[in-house]
Amino acid sequence: MHAWPASEVPALPGKGRDLRIHDTATGGLVDLAPGPVARIYVCGITPYDATHMGHAATYNAFDLVQRVWLDTKRQVHYVQNVTDIDDPLLERAVRDGHDWSALAERETALFREDMTALRMLPPREYIGAVESIPSIVPLVERLRDAGAAYELDGDVYFSVEADPHFGEVSRLDAEAMRLLSAERGGDPERPGKKNPIDPLLWQAARDGEPRWDGASLGPGRPGWHIECVAIALDHLGMGFDIQGGGSDLVFPHHEMGASHAQALTGEHPFARTYVHAGMVGLHGEKMSKSRGNLVFVSALRRDGVDPAAIRLALLSHHYRADWEWTDQVLQDAVDRLARWRSAVSRPDGPSADALVEEVREALAQDLDAPAALAAVDRWAALQHTEGGTDEGAPGLVSRAVDALLGVAL
Template identity: 55%
Template structure:
């Protein structure tokens, strides 16, 4: 599947260091470095209600990582999935009376447009689950042959049984143990599993936390052929297979929102380790959750702020990007009208300070000092709020080389201050 157009990213003088990024698995900062190509996998959307600010926050976090890697001189191989067949999508299609494929296509195109407007670097491999069903089915067969998958009778299925992953056997036979990536106790795992699409109380399972690998066909649902009969992939196995197929085993960073820590990333890591004999990734990084009007932004609560609606209301996408990067990627935070207004003012100030003339009036070497300061804070766990403050100070004091600052903002912050002026006054509905 096609992604979206890649922005042109200036090459800056000197180099960044490989950043230190918080690793959920080890509960500490780890250097996101590699001896070859930096390989990044970020879990993609289920295409409905796209693109809300929670989505944008996650993809901008890992876009920052991508940009710092490029500034460090790395080549980056980025892969992302699209969960274009899953229960929530099918349920939304049924409620709205829209064909599920048409709904997915519409929302994927909207997501592309939003990512393009926010100047997010696109993945090299943008893969829909419906494009990867065959290799996923083969992976389930491989797990079955290894004794790590089993059948559970499905009375409501058209035929055959659902196939589950044996977490306890996989913990014994592979380099993964349940809990390695999430650092959670079993009680918390059980609660989150039930909350986030799992079925801990289903009869016939060997262990309450065993996840679904292959869902046997139900009446009225899409299905594909496999060695186990007609059906479709479970949620976690899709990312394991797509990541292994395009990035290989033990890649550099697995990324996503913090709501994916368990069960999704935990189980994806388990599947991949059982399939390849190696860890899924070297580092597991997660972005915080975004709330709005006092509640976590979520589809179920209906309190989503959509990037497309902000743009339709006249909000400059650069201001949206600045507002999001004004919060640290690992923090849980709240989107407010005041934060957006502040970002619009910031954009206007930067444009006025740096975009009009290549040469500035500040002290000699001040632009290079700003570049070094921004690189230093981005090296330390992608601290974008601190980076924006350094730029604010430079805008107030002036620098000797405006052109370098314009290119710095373009390359590391992802904001081109030359692209017109911010449009003040537009606010979310």
């Protein structure tokens, strides 16, 4: 599976700062100092209805991580998956009378278009669950043969008791885990499981559903969490720098994925840091496919909204915050974009060297994009009220906003 084209990231004078970011597993800020190649895995879409503003906010957060690392003169090894086989995709295909694989292909293509328009830097590897099945099957077999998994009526479940570090990512109690498991694709009420929250690794073939050769597992399809584990281990290995996604993935997805990998390898941790973006709401509720209260990037683009304004709307909120999408949020972003473009269109202006350092510092401190935007606002206001004589300033501001914030002026 191919990703989308990369927009050029302008080079800036000097060097950026190392990232200090919130780690879900410890509940506090941690200093990240990756090696020459920073490694990040971000969970991708289930392609049955892409791309709403909640998706865009999540991928914007991890695009900022990439940009901060690139500004420190590191390379970035970024991997993202596509869950192109799962219950919600099959259910939507049946509901709408579509072939499930054609639906997945169509929505993935739309996602690529949206990411390109928003200038999100693409992953080095963009991998679908279906193409990962040859890697997934042997992992499930290894877990089963090691006693970390068990069969139940032909299905194979992971035993959470097999990982002594289980629970360290989400830090939730058993009851909270059970409730979230039921809400987010698990089956805690199924009789015969060793633990109600044990997740599915391999689902035996069901009538009318797609199936793949599972070798000794029998025909079927993979569970949700093992998909990301197989992809991450294949391309990044254990102990990569950041596992990222929306806050709704903390449990069960990231908790279970970490335990799968740790039980498989005997190593800990799966990821050094777990970073999660907040949820975007609309009309007082979390924006989600199940509720249908979605604002789509593609719809805004069709209505003539500049993708740079959409990106500024996302950047105006801290990545960890839960926030509400409104018409006013978008209008404020449109107005900000106009002010910034007007400011950099002049032949000279106030010195921008300090501004670049302000933006770098804001982003290095837990991706504080609102503080970075405020710094550019101050420079633009000074440009409009007093002007300046530095001929290189407008160009430097334009390059910095592009390189660090992903907004083309």
